[in-house]
Amino acid sequence: MKKFFTIGFVVFLGLIIYWANTASMPALVKQIYRFPFGDKLGHFTLYATLAYLLSLAMPFKKVTIFGKPIALGVLLALGFATLEEFSQFFFPSRTPDLFDLASGYLGIFASTLIPCIRNACPPPSDIGDQT
Numbered sequence: 001m002k003k004f005f006t007i008g009f010v011v012f013l014g015l016i017i018y019w020a021n022t023a024s025m026p027a028l029v030k031q032i033y034r035f036p037f038g039d040k041l042g043h044f045t046l047y048a049t050l051a052y053l054l055s056l057a058m059p060f061k062k063v064t065i066f067g068k069p070i071a072l073g074v075l076l077a078l079g080f081a082t083l084e085e086f087s088q089f090f091f092p093s094r095t096p097d098l099f100d101l102a103s104g105y106l107g108i109f110a111s112t113l114i115p116c117i118r119n120a121c122p123p124p125s126d127i128g129d130q131t
Helices: 002-021 027-032 038-057 072-090 098-111
Strands: 062-065 068-071
Touching: 002 038, 002 072, 038 072, 038 098, 062 072, 068 072, 072 098
Parallel strands: none
Antiparallel strands: 062 068
């Protein structure tokens, strides 16, 4: 069931990106962004949801970078957010914005805190030799 929601959300996110790239965003969706910093909140929410769902769909899948384990779902969301923002250079109807990218990154980081809010925080890993 988790993978079903994740796939559905990825399709939804792809549809939003398609609409934005082709300047054909439906009026109802445009209304969501019509308040100050609405696009930043949208990036935060969409990428937090993406990272959370990807991590749920691939539990225990981790990649080690610089000796630190990182959830594969988080890493995929970071990559996707980065590629999507930089792809905007190739669409005349889009404007790449580092604040949008930062909002997406903050959302992804926030998604890693959700297990702690749900009282399911993973225990801290042992650092160094404890003997």
